[in-house]
Amino acid sequence: MTAPTVTSRGRPAVGPSMTPTIALGDIAAITKRNLLRILRTPQLLVFSSIQPVMFVLLFRYVFGGAIPIPGISYVDYLIPGIFVQTTLFGGAAAAVGLAQDLKGGIIDRFRSLPMARSAVLAGRTFADLGRNVVVTALMVTVGVAVGFRFHGGFASGVAALLLVLAFGYAFSWMFATIGLLVKDPETAQIAGFIPMFPLVFASSAFVPVQSMPGWLQAFANVQPVSVTVNAVRALTQGGPVHHWLWQSLAWTIGILVVFIPLAVRQYRRT
Amino acid sequence: MAMETMIEVEGVSKAFGSVKALVDVDLQAEAGRVLGLLGPNGAGKTTLVRILTTLLSPDQGRARVAGLDAVRDAAALRSVIGLAGQYAAVDEMLTGRENLELVGRLYHLDRTERRTRAEQVLERFLLTEAADRLVRTYSGGMRRRLDLGASLVGQPPVLILDEPTSGLDPRSRMELWQFIEDLVADGTTVLLTTQYLEEADRLAHRIVVIDLGRVIAEGTSDELKDQMGGDVLELRVTDLAQLQKAAAILAGLGQGQPQSDPDQRRVTVPAKGGAATLVAAARGLDDAGIGLDDLGLRRPSLDDVFLSLTGQRPSVAPAQAVDADGSRRSRRSA
Numbered sequence: 001m002t003a004p005t006v007t008s009r010g011r012p013a014v015g016p017s018m019t020p021t022i023a024l025g026d027i028a029a030i031t032k033r034n035l036l037r038i039l040r041t042p043q044l045l046v047f048s049s050i051q052p053v054m055f056v057l058l059f060r061y062v063f064g065g066a067i068p069i070p071g072i073s074y075v076d077y078l079i080p081g082i083f084v085q086t087t088l089f090g091g092a093a094a095a096v097g098l099a100q101d102l103k104g105g106i107i108d109r110f111r112s113l114p115m116a117r118s119a120v121l122a123g124r125t126f127a128d129l130g131r132n133v134v135v136t137a138l139m140v141t142v143g144v145a146v147g148f149r150f151h152g153g154f155a156s157g158v159a160a161l162l163l164v165l166a167f168g169y170a171f172s173w174m175f176a177t178i179g180l181l182v183k184d185p186e187t188a189q190i191a192g193f194i195p196m197f198p199l200v201f202a203s204s205a206f207v208p209v210q211s212m213p214g215w216l217q218a219f220a221n222v223q224p225v226s227v228t229v230n231a232v233r234a235l236t237q238g239g240p241v242h243h244w245l246w247q248s249l250a251w252t253i254g255i256l257v258v259f260i261p262l263a264v265r266q267y268r269r270t
Numbered sequence: 271m272a273m274e275t276m277i278e279v280e281g282v283s284k285a286f287g288s289v290k291a292l293v294d295v296d297l298q299a300e301a302g303r304v305l306g307l308l309g310p311n312g313a314g315k316t317t318l319v320r321i322l323t324t325l326l327s328p329d330q331g332r333a334r335v336a337g338l339d340a341v342r343d344a345a346a347l348r349s350v351i352g353l354a355g356q357y358a359a360v361d362e363m364l365t366g367r368e369n370l371e372l373v374g375r376l377y378h379l380d381r382t383e384r385r386t387r388a389e390q391v392l393e394r395f396l397l398t399e400a401a402d403r404l405v406r407t408y409s410g411g412m413r414r415r416l417d418l419g420a421s422l423v424g425q426p427p428v429l430i431l432d433e434p435t436s437g438l439d440p441r442s443r444m445e446l447w448q449f450i451e452d453l454v455a456d457g458t459t460v461l462l463t464t465q466y467l468e469e470a471d472r473l474a475h476r477i478v479v480i481d482l483g484r485v486i487a488e489g490t491s492d493e494l495k496d497q498m499g500g501d502v503l504e505l506r507v508t509d510l511a512q513l514q515k516a517a518a519i520l521a522g523l524g525q526g527q528p529q530s531d532p533d534q535r536r537v538t539v540p541a542k543g544g545a546a547t548l549v550a551a552a553r554g555l556d557d558a559g560i561g562l563d564d565l566g567l568r569r570p571s572l573d574d575v576f577l578s579l580t581g582q583r584p585s586v587a588p589a590q591a592v593d594a595d596g597s598r599r600s601r602r603s604a
Contacts (some may be wrong), residue, residue, distance in 0.1 A: 018345070022378055025375070025378070026375075026376060029372060029375045029376060033361065033364065033372055036363065036364060036368070037361070037363040037364075040362065040363050040404070061458050100370060104359050104362075105356075105359035106359045106360070106361055108320075108323075108325060108353070108359070109321075109353065109359055109373075109420070110376070111324070111374045112323040112324065112325060112348055112351065112353040113348060113373065113377065113424075113471075114346075114349035114376070114377060114378070114424075115376040115377075115378075140478075162394075248299040
């Protein structure tokens, strides 16, 4: 039996100091680990996909008839909102996943290894982005099946989906921060939903903002979910795009700028 | 022979709010030796482990491993240590092999090297057959073996094992002990925390006893026993109701506070006086009309040392149950 040789004397060769290439390798390793975890819990992927599908059916066939939208069919109005909602809910997995890793102790192992400090968080959010790509593709299929169409053309349609994914990615950093703060998977699950509800429901995702009371409109008109849904709607259905697009991109970048340092700081502290 | 110091802790203190987890702790571990850090739950063992593995910074003092400072040289220090134990973990949703290769990748070994090392570790820890199964399906013992294995992938000269066998059944515990002894035979320096005396007694060359964040004793197992300064008087009462009364009588005869164990109907007290104390005890107990099942003098166990130092009964290792076979038991002193 050949055992790993272990030296007791002298200082062992310390590996090369951290370079961007090494850091990228570490991020890739952790991303792969998280993607394997996602693939190996298919039940989670299935159930987290059923929920948005039910939202589609509920709003398309139950509430939809009672929500008149001038100049556009409700299904075309609804599905951009569903895209954004789905990627946001998907991002909440980062909160649960990191809390699980903290509780299970594997973060301690990672932090005691000579790896890039950024890899655990970057690998987490990249894996969730990968999952969101799959879930978004599914929602496009479901949307088209219930009557949604990309009226804005192919390039605009692709741009709309990329915007949705970027927006969801930014939010996964917020959820990562929440997961590291609460440190408990069940709490993380619930805590993750708290910011989500006002953002998703007090928005233009399902109903026109004009139908809300004035004080709520003031919030609903400017908050990130509304402007992103409006941008996606404009890209897929036509209409003025730039106004909403730059606001949505500004929110996306703003969220990244605020939450990446917060998440990293919290990771270093835990 | 002059020994090289591999782990050096000097005046380390750490507080969490008003809770003092560590107070001015000093300790050294020599190269190729096992230092046992023994203490009850909440003594501060894990805090010290977290400082030595760069997961936590000390409020005061210095901790160094292989000459590298745990704060200043944290990044370099991480490449000379392996951490395993109750809080470090493996990924349940990966296979044993994937776990080891992931760790190898994070030590920045190239593909061939990490495959070879993963294979070696699997072989060494008898996990070859289970290598491609998800860790979720492993038994507790297999998981700990993989955990210990994962800490070896980077071939670190220093291993830090935080209660590596807590919660394991006796057989798995014995297996793990054997693996740790083999590693030490290969020259690895080990810092081992445990609340099991049995474990410290068997594995550690030197033992540091820690309680409430302070080092309260240090030495080899034998030195610690000698610190008791003589024998221990031990009795078992027939009637549990007379336990307190018997303890009160011994209090006046022995050196130090008698320890009562109602489960065993047993009272022990350090007795430097030897036979004279025994005779006095027999007389006193007889006068008081206390019925005895047993009365005698014996050499102190690490158990007695721990009890007299911390005032509490240590955790009993389930391994004591298999001690009957006696064959695996080897006491070593430096």
